[in-house]
Amino acid sequence: MPNQLQYETSPYLLQHAENPVDWYPWGEEALNRATDEDKPILVSIGYSACHWCHVMEHESFEKDGVARVMNENFICIKVDREERPDVDAIYMDAVQAMGVQGGWPLNVFLMPDAKPFYGVTYLPTQNWVQLLGSIRSAFDEHRDDLVRSAEGFATELNISDVERYNLPQTDPLFAPETLDGLYRKVIVKTDDEKGGMNRAPKFPMPSVWRFLLRYHSSVGSLANGSEPGSRGAEPADSQSSDRALHQVALTLDHMALGGIYDQLGGGFARYSTDGDWFAPHFEKMLYDNGQLLTLYAEAYSLTKSPLYRHVVYQTIAFAQRELLSPEGGFYSALDADSEGEEGRFYTFTNPELREILGDEYGWFADLYNLPAQGEESSNWEHGRNILHRTEKDDAFAERMGWSLADLGLRLDATHARLLRVRNERIRPGLDDKILCSWNGLMLKGLVTAYRVFGEPEFLTLALRNAYFLLKKMRDARNGRLWHTYKLGRARQAGFLDDYAAVIDGLLALYQATFTRSWLTEADQLMQYVLANFADQRTVEGTSETADELFFFTDKNSEELIARRKEIFDNVIPASNSMMAENLYTMSLLLERPDYAQRADRMLGRVQPLVQQNADYLTNWAAQFAMRVRPTAEIAIVGPDAERFRAEIDTVFYPNKVICGVSDEGGTGPDGLPLLQHRGTIDGITAIYVCYNRACQLPVTSVADMWPLLR
Template sequence: MNRLSEETSPYLLQHAHNPVDWYPWGDLALQKAKEERKPILVSIGYSACHWCHVMERECFEKEDIAAVMNAYFVCIKVDREERPDVDAVYMDAVQAMGVRGGWPLNVFLLPDAKPFYGVTYLPPQNWTQLLKSIQTAFTDHYDELAKSAEGFVENMVVSETEKFGLKATTGGFEAENLDGMFETLQKNFDTYKGGMDRAPKFPMPSIYKFLLRYYDVSQNPEALRHIELSLNRIALGGIYDHVGGGWARYSVDDEWFIPHFEKMLYDNAQLLEIFAEAYSLTRNPLYANRIRQTIKWLSSEMRSPEGGFYSALDADSEGIEGKYYIWTQSELTEILGEDFEWFSKIYNISQAGNWEHGYNHLHLTETPAQAARSAGVYTDQFEQKYENVLSKLFEKRKEKIRPGLDDKILASWNGLLIKGLAECYRALGDENIRELALSIGEFIASSMTVENKLFHSHKNGKSSVTGFLEDYAAVIQGYVALYQISFDENWLIKADQLAAYTITNFFDQTENFFHFTDTYGEALIARKKELFDNVIPSSNSIMAQNLYSLGMMLDKFEYIEMADQMLSKMSKLILTDVQWVSNWAAVYCTRAIPTAEIAIIGNDADAIRKDFDRFFVPNKIVMGTKTASELPLLQHRTEINSKTAIYICYNKTCQLPVTEVEKALEQLGGGS
C-alpha cells in the first residue's frame, strides 16, 4: 500500500493499492520534488468519475507503467472534491494550454509547482509515451519548460477583473433588460427536448432558476414553456432513476436518455430546489412525485448516521458503467411475470436492448399514464400496478452489487441540500422535510464549524480541510433558508457570523469579489476567484444573493451595497452572454424589481407562513415571530385584535397589516 492508505478521501483510498508511489497533495511531496529535482505529476479526479477508473485500471494499476512514473516523477493524487482549490488552479492552467478540461486531469509541474503541460484521459501506450517524452524534455530542455511554465503562471495570476474586462456599470438594474437576457439565452434552447441545444445534456439548475424569476417578472409564456419542457424531460428521461429516485449527473446524448450514471449530491440538491419552485408555480404532480422519491433515496442511501449527507454514488459496479441500473429483457420477464408485457411497451424493452449489449434502460418522454394510453395498455388500475412493478424492481435491484459510495461529507454540497430541502418543504408542507433540513444545519453547525470557521470535508467523525468560499456561500444560503422556514433567529445569527468572517478573510477590496480561498488557507501559486456559473453556481454569485438577503433582513445597507457592486461588475456579461452567468442573472431579477418584505407576527406565525409559502413568490424575504423580536423588520410590530398579523412591505414602506393570507397575496400583486 502507498501513502494514500492513510487518507480519508474515498477517491484517494481507491488508489492506495496502486503500484504508483502516490503522495497526497502537501509539503512532503512538493519538498521531495525540489530536493530530487524531479518533475511533479498531479493527477486529479473524483470517486464517481468513470474515466478516472478506466485510467486507473489501464495505467496506474500496471507495474510496468508505475515503474516509469515512479522513476521519473513525484506523483501526487488529488481528490478534486476535497481540494477544489488545487483543481481550479491547474484546470485553469491546462485550459490556458489549449487543452479541453475534464477529469482525470493530469498536469505536469516543475519542482516549484509551476505547470508546463497537461492532458486528460490517455490509453496506456499513449500515456507511457508521454511520460517518457516529458522526462526527456525535462532533462534536455528544462529552460524552455521553465519559460513556458512562467507564462502560464503569469496568465493565472492576472486578476479576473482585468482578464474579463469587468467594470461597474452606471445606473441601476432595470427590468426592461430582462427580455434581452432571455432572448439571448433562448437562442441556445433545445425547443424539442428541453435544456440547452447540445450533447451531452447537463441539468443546469441556475438557468432554470433565472427562467423562473424572469417568468415571475415578465409572465412571458415562452419562458414557462421552456421551464416545463426541460423539467418534464429531466423528470421522465433516463437521467432520472425511475426505480430508486434521484438524478444522474448528465445524459451522454441529447435525449436525456442514457445517463453518465454517477449520482452527485450537488445535482440532486439543486434539482430539488428547482422542482419545488416549479411545483409551487405549476402544481404539476409529476414534480411533487420526483421531489418525494428523491428525498426518500437521499434519506435511505446518502445520509450518514451523524446527520450529514454523503457526496456521490459511483457510475460503475462490477466494473461496468451503469450495471446497477440496467436490465436485460429476460431479467425483467422473470421479475415482472404477467406485468412484463404492458411494462415493456411503455419502456420500449426488447431482447436487443434499447441501449447496448442487450441491456435496457428505463426512459420515458411522457408521464407513465400518458405512455400507457399511447401504448394502449392503460386500465383503471394502472397507477397501482405501475407502483407495484417499480417496487418489485427496487427489491430485486437490492440483490445487485451496489455502486461505490463516496462517503465524505462536504459542507458546500450539504449547504445546497439544506436550501433544496427548505424549498421542498415550502412547496409541499411536509414536516419531515423541514426536520431533515434542520438536522443538516445542526450537523454543520456542531461538527464542521469552529469559532465561525467552516471546514470543507468531514469523514469518520473528523472534519478537515480549511473551508473554501463555496462552503461559506452555500452554508450561509442554507442557514438563511432555515430561518425562513422556522423563524429560529439562531440561524440568522449564524449566517451573519459566517458572512462577517467571509468578508474579513475572503473579500478583495480592490476588485469587489471574493477569493475562493481563505486568507488562512494554503497558499498555492495563484489565488483564484470563482465568477462563472456552471452546473454549480459560482460561489461569488451565491454570496451576492446572500449579502442582499441578509442586508434586507438585518437592515445592513453595507451588505446590500457590496452585493450591488458585485452584480454591477458582472452586468455586462449578464446582458451579453447570460448562459455562463445565469445565477448572476437570477440575482439581477431580484434587484430589477422591489423585493417583498413579509413580516408575520403572532401565535400562528408558523402556520400562516406555511400557508403563505405554498405560493410561487420568488422575490421575497419572510420573517416572523410569535411574540416580539429585535430584528429590524419585526420591531414594533404587533398582532391585530389578538390575531396573527401579516405585514407586506416594499422598500421599507408597508401596507396596512392583514390577518388573512389571501389578502396578503393581493397586496403582493399590487407591490410589484
C-alpha cells in the same frame, strides 16, 4: 506495499493507495521532495465517481511497468478534486490556457516549484507511456524552454477575471431592458424539442432554469402588478414570459421521464451522454440532487405538476436511503460502475424483466419504451435496458383505459418487485466523505421542499443536517467552516462555496421556521467571510479596495501559485454569485444596508460580463431578474404566523423575504428590524407587506396580502 495515500480519508485517494505508483497526497512532503530531487511533478486529479478515472487507473496506474516509469522520472501526486477544488481549479485553468479540452482525469505536469507547463486528460496506456518519456526528455534537455513556459502560465493564472475581462466598477442597472437582453442570450441556447441546452452531452444545469423561472415571475409581475398567476390584458412581453416557463417545463418533464432519472429508486445522474436525456453517465452526485430538489419544488409551486411532486418525494427518499450518514450529513456520490460495468446496477435485460414481472411485463415494456424485437433485444449496451418514458401517468392511463389510481397501484407493485431484485446486486461504490458545500445545497433543497409541500419529515432531515454542519463542520475556536468530514474527522479549511451554500441553506431555514438562531448563525458565517475572503488589496494611490468580489480561498489557507476568484456559474453556481444573493437577502432581514451595498457593487462589477455571456452566468442573471422590482418584505405577527407562512409558500413568488413571530414579545427592540413595532390586530395574526422599509396597512389573511405585492 501501499503508497502514501494509505493515510488519507478520501475514497478516491484510497482507491489508489495500493497502486504501484508512489503516489503522494497534495502537500509539503511531495512538493519539497520535488525541489530536493529536482524532478518534475505529475499531478493527477479526479474523483471517486469518475468513470474514465477508473479506466486510466486500471489501464496504467495499476501496471508495474507504467508505475516504474512514473516513479523514476516524476514526483507523483494524486488529488481528489472534490476535496481540493482550489488545486483543481488552478490546474484546470492552466490546462485550458494551453488549449487542451478540460476534463477528468486531469493530468498536469509541473516544474519543481509547482508551476504547470503541460497537461492532458485520459490517455490509453501506450500513449501515456510515450508522453511520460517525452516530458522527461524535455525536462532534461530543454529546461529553459519549460521554465519560460511555466512562468508564462503562472503569470496568466494570476491575472484576475476583472482584469482579463476589463470589468469596471459601475452601478448595476436593474431595468426591464437589461433583463430582456439576458433572457434572449439564454433562451437562444436552449433545445426547443427536448429541453435543456441545445448541445450534447446534456447536464441538468439547475441555475439556468432557476433564472428562467425568475424571469417568468418578474416579467409577469411587471405586466400584471397583481396576484401571482393572474392575467390582465396580454402585454407585449407575455410571449417571452410564457416561453421561459414552457422551456423550464419542457426540460423538467424530459429529465424526470428520461434515463437520467432513476425511474425505480429516484435521484438524478450527473448528465446524459446524448441529447435526449436517455443514456446517463450513471454516477449520482449530491450537488445535482440537492439543487434539483429546490428546482422541482419551486416549479411545482408554480405549475402544480404531479410529476414534479413525485420527483421531489422520491429523490428525498433516495437521498435518505442511500446518502444519509448516521450523524445527519449526506455523503458525496455513488459511482457509475459496479461489477466492472457502467450502469449494471440500474439496468435490466429483457429476460430478467419478463421473469420478475410476469403478466405485467407487456404494459410495463410499453410505458418504459423497451424494444419488442425479441428476448435478446435491448436499448443499451451489453443486452441491457435503461428504463425511460415518453408519457406522463395521465396520458398513459388514458391510453390504457385505466384510472390514475389503478396505474399508481400497478407502478408501486412493479417497482417494488424490481427494486427487491436490484437491491440484491453488488452496489456501486459510495464516496462517503461529507462535503460542506454540497450539504449546504442539499439543506436548501430539503428546506425548499418543506416550504412547498409542508412535509414534516423534510424539515426533520433539514434540521438534522443543519445541526450537523454547525456542530461537526465548524471549528468552535474561530468559527471557520471545514470543507470535508469523514470518520469523525473534519479537515481542510472551508472554501467560499462552503460558506455561500451553507449561508443560503440557513437563510432558507430561518424563513421556513422563524427560528432566529438560524439567521444569527448565517450572519456569523458572513462576518467570517468578510474578514477572511475579501480582497483587501488597495488600488494604488486610493483608499479603495481592488475588487468587491471574494477570493475562493481563506486568507489563512495554504498559499498556492495563484489565488483565484470564482465568477462563472457552472453545474454549481459560482460562489461569488451565491454570496451576492446572500448579502442582499441578509440586508433585508437584518436591516444591513452595508450588505446591500456590497451586493450591488458585486453585481455592478460583473454586469458587463453577464450581459455578454448570460448563459454562463445564469445565477447572476437570476439576481438581475429579481432586482428589476423592489423585493417584498413580508412580516407576520401572531399565533397563526406559521400557518400563514405555509400558505404563502405554496405559491411561487421568489421576489420576497419573509419573517415572523408567533407572539408580540418577539417584536420588541431585540427582535428583527422588520418585526419591530409590528403587532397583531386585536389579537388576530397580521401580515405586513413592506418595500424599502415602508409598510402598507396590515391585513389579516393571505388572500388579502396578494394584491399588495405589486
